[in-house]
Structure formats: structure tokens, C-alpha cells
Amino acid sequence: MILRLQSNIQFIYELALARMELRSLGVSFRVRNSLRSFSADGTADTSTLKHRLAYCEKIDDDFTDYYFIQKYNQTRSVNQYLTHWIYPYKGKYHPQMIRSLLNIIRLKPGETVLDPFIGSGTTAVEAQLLGINCIGIDVSRLCTLISKVKTESIYAFEEVKRLAGSVAPSNVESVQSDLMRKRSWEAAKDERVRNFYQMAEMIAHSDQARRGKDFVKSFYENIDKMMESVNDYRNLCKELALKLGNVNIIEGDARHLDIPANSIDGIITSPPYSIALNYVENDAHSLKALGYDLNKIKQDFIGVRGSGFEKFKLYNEDMRIAIGEMYRVLKPGRFCVIVIGNVTYRSEEVQTTNIVIETCKSEGFQLLRKVDKIIFGLYNIMQKEYILIFKKPEER
Numbered sequence: 001m002i003l004r005l006q007s008n009i010q011f012i013y014e015l016a017l018a019r020m021e022l023r024s025l026g027v028s029f030r031v032r033n034s035l036r037s038f039s040a041d042g043t044a045d046t047s048t049l050k051h052r053l054a055y056c057e058k059i060d061d062d063f064t065d066y067y068f069i070q071k072y073n074q075t076r077s078v079n080q081y082l083t084h085w086i087y088p089y090k091g092k093y094h095p096q097m098i099r100s101l102l103n104i105i106r107l108k109p110g111e112t113v114l115d116p117f118i119g120s121g122t123t124a125v126e127a128q129l130l131g132i133n134c135i136g137i138d139v140s141r142l143c144t145l146i147s148k149v150k151t152e153s154i155y156a157f158e159e160v161k162r163l164a165g166s167v168a169p170s171n172v173e174s175v176q177s178d179l180m181r182k183r184s185w186e187a188a189k190d191e192r193v194r195n196f197y198q199m200a201e202m203i204a205h206s207d208q209a210r211r212g213k214d215f216v217k218s219f220y221e222n223i224d225k226m227m228e229s230v231n232d233y234r235n236l237c238k239e240l241a242l243k244l245g246n247v248n249i250i251e252g253d254a255r256h257l258d259i260p261a262n263s264i265d266g267i268i269t270s271p272p273y274s275i276a277l278n279y280v281e282n283d284a285h286s287l288k289a290l291g292y293d294l295n296k297i298k299q300d301f302i303g304v305r306g307s308g309f310e311k312f313k314l315y316n317e318d319m320r321i322a323i324g325e326m327y328r329v330l331k332p333g334r335f336c337v338i339v340i341g342n343v344t345y346r347s348e349e350v351q352t353t354n355i356v357i358e359t360c361k362s363e364g365f366q367l368l369r370k371v372d373k374i375i376f377g378l379y380n381i382m383q384k385e386y387i388l389i390f391k392k393p394e395e396r
């Protein structure tokens with residue numbers, strides 16, 4: 001059997017993950033000379049591989065599910081397929097990498113993955129696609145809103161569609177008389193419908209603040225593009241007969257998880273990279289529009305608390321508590337993946353990755369793999385990040 005890599009694969013870390021996911025799915029293989037394909041023995045279960053693989057586009061003459069998934073894309077970026085593009089959230093991770101990690105840590109349909117720093121919901125969408133349940137937690141209501149809209153709108157699409165064209169943004173001045181005849185989306189009964197339209201408004205806030213676009217025009221353009229993406233998601237589910245995983249998105253604090261001990265089948269997450277990104281300042285326009293007092297919420301965001309060098313001390317303390325919680329809720333014998341990078345402060349590299357590794361070890365995790373991942377793009381403040389794979393030992 002010949003497994004051909006996706007044509008967009010170009011980094012060593014992607015090849016490393018491609019090999020790891022094949023091994024986790026029980027395939028014995030060898031890399032062929034071109035490095036663009038693998039030959040595997042004929043005993044592998046082709047239908048599971050076809051459904052799950054992230055880095056291969058073809059198995060012999062058949063395309064994998066992921067090949068079709070990537071085609072449902074309303075953007076020009078290959079990674080922003082289905083609902084992934086919704087809201088320009090800084091610091092999201094690569095969906096293809098998450099799909100492969102779900103395979104690598106051997107999660108099966110019906111099992112549950114936790115992401116205690118869910119951000120814009122990448123883990124939730126990828127788990128949902130594979131029929132894996134996901135609990136996603138974030139301290140920011142903006143993030144829980146994005147994650148919910150990406151994963152829940154498919155179930156409320158008919159009502160979303162019925163209202164399109166007759167809703168107005170919630171905060172438009174009454175001088176705009178043609179809008180006055182429309183009702184604000186706030187009147188919708190279904191929370192998922194309200195979330196959808198509130199999201200269109202949040203993207204419009206971002207478009208206005210970052211790109212100087214007209215708020216109302218952007219609101220309506222976003223509705224159209226979001227509806228097309230949600231419709232794509234529905235069509236894809238039909239085309240591939242997907243049985244989606246359940247997603248539960250919760251506004252909460254990674255340092256205090258309301259989840260029983262030893263109950264989670266796997267963790268995949270990327271916490272704030274120390275003080276690299278100020279998640280409060282970065283989305284200030286949207287957080288204010290959601291009614292937040294920015295000074296107050298700062299206290300709850302890891303990596304934002306304190307000033308100067310004190311910030312690092314507080315970050316390390318917060319991460320120790322959050323890692324302790326991840327360890328507590330994970331089932332023994334299962335895996336926890338943390339994607340993290342080092343930040344540079346006053347021209348010095350801060351060893352965030354090593355601190356996180358040492359903290360994980362002292363909480364009881366065993367480090368199984370550290371995969372280097374380069375970050376593309378000159379505008380990035382970091383050039384490298386790491387995929388850390390830990391195991392919670394079996395109970396003796």
C-alpha cells in the first residue's frame with residue numbers, strides 16, 4: 001500500500017508528525033526515496049486510515065477525508081477551511097497539526113479531549129470532525145464565543161438563514177433608518193443563533209479597529225461568508241457521512257477545572273507563551289464591545305498579570321497550578337500535548353519551554369517527545385516553538 005503525503009507538506013516537523021501518526025494508527029511503513037510517500041504493509045485498516053490521517057492525501061488511488069475537508073474553504077489560506085477562519089484571532093495553532101496530534105495520542109471516537117486554553121477553538125473543530133468529544137475552556141468570553149460559533153452553528157443553520165437579511169447589528173445609531181426597520185439579533189430565541197450574529201459583529205469590530213472598514217458593511221459581509229462556511233460544514237458532513245463529536249465550550253479558568261479527577265482521555269493545548277501576546281490588549285475592541293472592564297479581567301489572564309519581571313514570576317506560578325489541574329483530570333496512562341515557545345524579553349530569550357517541561361515533570365508527567373517546530377513569517381516574534389508530548393504514568 002502506498003500512502004502519499006499532502007502536497008503542502010514542507011517542514012521536518014510535519015514529516016515527524018506524519019510518521020508518528022502512522023505508528024499510532026498501527027501502520028508499519030518505510031519512507032520512500034522521494035520523502036513524499038510511505039510504503040506500508042497490507043495489514044493496515046485502510047478505511048480508518050482514510051478517515052483519520054492528517055498528513056496523507058492519498059492511499060493507493062483513494063483520497064483521504066482530509067483531502068476533501070481542506071477543499072471546503074472560503075479563504076485563500078489552506079489552513080482556514082470550514083469555520084476555522086472565523087475571527088482573526090492571533091496565536092491560533094495549525095488545524096492539520098491538531099488532527100495529527102489527536103491521532104498520535106490515540107484518541108478514539110466517543111472519547112474526550114480537553115483543551116483548557118481553547119482560544120479560537122481549533123482543537124474543538126478538529127476533534128468534532130473526528131467524532132472525538134471536546135471540552136474547551138477559556139477565560140475570555142470572546143474565545144468561548146468564537147469556539148461555540150465554529151462548532152455549534154451547523155446545528156442552528158436553518159434559523160440563522162431565516163433571519164439573515166432581517167437582522168441589524170445591536171449597537172447601530174438610530175439615524176440609520178433602513179436598519180431601524182430590522183430587529184437586532186439580540187431578539188433571537190436560540191442562543192446559538194444569537195452567538196452567530198454576535199460573532200459577525202465582533203469580526204466587524206475587529207475589521208473596523210484593525211483595517212478601518214465600515215462597521216455595518218463588514219457586519220453584513222461577515223454574515224454571508226460565515227453562512228457559506230457553515231453550509232460548507234454541513235455539506236461536508238453529508239459527503240463524508242461524518243459522525244461529529246460533542247463539543248462543550250465553557251468560560252472558566254484553567255487553574256480551577258470543574259472536571260472530576262482521572263476522567264479525561266487526552267489533553268491538547270497551547271497556553272499563553274509566557275508574556276508573548278497580551279490577549280487583553282490584542283482584542284480590546286471586541287472585549288470592550290462584550291461589556292468587559294479590561295482592567296478587571298486582566299487579573300484572570302495568565303501571562304498578563306503584573307508588570308516587568310514580576311510578570312514572569314506570576315506566569316510561572318499560574319502555569320504550575322494549571323499543569324497540576326491537567327495532571328489531576330487526565331486518566332492514568334494517557335497523553336497530554338503542550339505546544340509552547342520561548343519569548344524574548346529585553347533582548348534575552350526566556351526559557352519558557354524548559355520551565356514548562358520541568359513543571360510538568362515535577363507534577364508527575366513523563367516527557368516522551370519534544371518536536372521542534374519552526375514558525376514561518378518574518379513578522380513573528382518567535383522563530384521556533386515546541387510540541388511537547390507527555391504521559392501520565394499508569395497507576396501502580
Ligand SMILES: C[S@@+](CC[C@H](N)C(=O)[O-])C[C@H]1O[C@@H](n2cnc3c(N)ncnc32)[C@H](O)[C@@H]1O
Nearest residue numbers: 092093117119120122138139253254272301302
Ligand atoms: C495560545 S492561546 C490558545 C490558542 C488556541 N490554541 C487556538 O488555536 O486558537 C492561549 C489562550 O489562553 C487563554 N487564557 C489565558 N489565561 C487563561 C486562564 N486563566 N484560563 C483559561 N484560559 C486562559 C487566552 O484567552 C488565550 O485564548
